[in-house]
Amino acid sequence: MMDRIIRSLMEKKVLLLAGDIIPVISPLSVLAPREESTGFHLGIDERGRDIFLNPEKLPNMHGVILGTSGSGKSTLARHLILEARESGVKTWVIDPHGEEAYARLFTRRLIITSDRIDLLTATGWDLLEYAGELGRYVELIYGLRGARNVIREIIAECLREQSLEPFKKLANGDPDLERLFDDISRLHGNDYRITELAEQDVYFTLPLMASRELVAFATQVLLLLLHGYMRARGARQRLEMVVVLEEAHVHSPYLLSLFKEVRKWGYGVIAISQLPREFDPRVFQLAGFVIILAGPESYVRDVESLFSLTADERDHVLFSTRGAALFYRQGDPRPRKVFLKLRQAALA
Known part of the structure; x- marks a missing residue:
């Protein structure tokens, strides 16, 4: 049966759209994915x-x-x-x-x-996990190479106290941390919560x-x-x-x-x-x-x-x-x- 099919296909010029038919020759041919009718x-x-x-x-x-x-x-x-x-x-x-x-x-x-958002109420996050994620991306965004762990600890203390005061104290005199503190202060507030x-x-x-x-x-x-x-x-x-x-x-x-x-x-x-x-x-x-x-x-x-x-x-x-x-x-x-x-x- 398969021999007849193959000979027939070889004798004719058949144009097929891969993926739009069920392959009859190679099991490695790509089958068309199921098209969605909803969404x-x-x-x-x-x-x-x-x-x-x-x-x-x-x-x-x-x-x-x-x-x-x-x-x-x-x-x-x-x-x-x-x-x-x-x-x-x-x-x-x-x-x-x-x-x-x-x-x-x-x-x-x-x-x-x-319109300020409460950055210190992180529903669904463990305190240290959230602080670690923020530390990771602060390092990347601000180009503070090697500062991830320091920033994580500062943010973790802010989360514990539900205040930016620990950050303000530690940032004093450090231009990189002062800049970061200024940005966080501009974002954080009690106008809205994620919930x-x-x-x-x-x-x-x-x-x-x-x-x-x-x-x-x-x-x-x-x-x-x-x-x-x-x-x-x-x-x-x-x-x-x-x-x-x-x-x-x-x-x-x-x-x-x-x-x-x-x-x-x-x-x-x-x-x-x-x-x-x-x-x-x-x-x-x-x-x-x-x-x-x-x-x-x-x-x-x-x-x-x-x-x-x-x-x-x-x-x-x-x-x-x-x-x-x-x-x-x-x-x-x-x-x-x-x-x-x-x-x-x-x-x-």
Whole structure:
């Protein structure tokens, strides 16, 4: 039987789309993954079939959106926010740039430093664990090499006393610690706690003149507080919250750590960036999904250095108009070529 099939195929020119048929020759051929019919609607493929993103069905709920300036990254993120809300999913946006197109989707808008958050009540974290995580990322963000343990101990003492006074005393006379203390003092306050914010749709931004370090530190603390809170509620397979993180390449070390987690805590971070090479490549391997938007040749070359694109896939994001994308799902080596169909309310 198999001999007849093979002879028949060899006698004819047969054009097959790998992954769209059940292979009859090699058991190593790639089977088409099961297409989702629920979740967040992204658009259609080249055959006009609807394409959905369902984070609940992926190994983890986190993902990455890549695209150059003006390619529609934020527009797609706004579309996903609207799709999530329709499913009863809460949403956060952490946006250093203060885009009005994001802000108008939210009634609760916080300007960090003006609206202060309690950094010393870390629900779901062991005191030393939380202090250690903050020490780790402070060292990276502020370039304080070798200071991790010192900072961890200072923060741990602040957590014990529920006050920044221990930090203030120890920082006196040390310019690096004084700078860090000034930034923490600008962020910390009793206006909001994570237990309140995690139950709401919230748009976070920062003052336009905020330093790069302050922006990165404020974002990192928010992510840690949220992770502790969601973790304290226990593992959850259902998606209950989506966080859109702009300028996400700045937080590549944290994203790598987050994406490595096997358990699902009921929330997903969607990392937005125009600089794919600024990420640790393992972030893309571990992400539940990656969406690559169309862009110019230099950007596509950067993408090709991280993903194995076929000529057809390369052309799709190089020569197509705005709205073309490649959609990867973890466990599926073949991206789907998508033409995005976005909600009108998501358009700027």
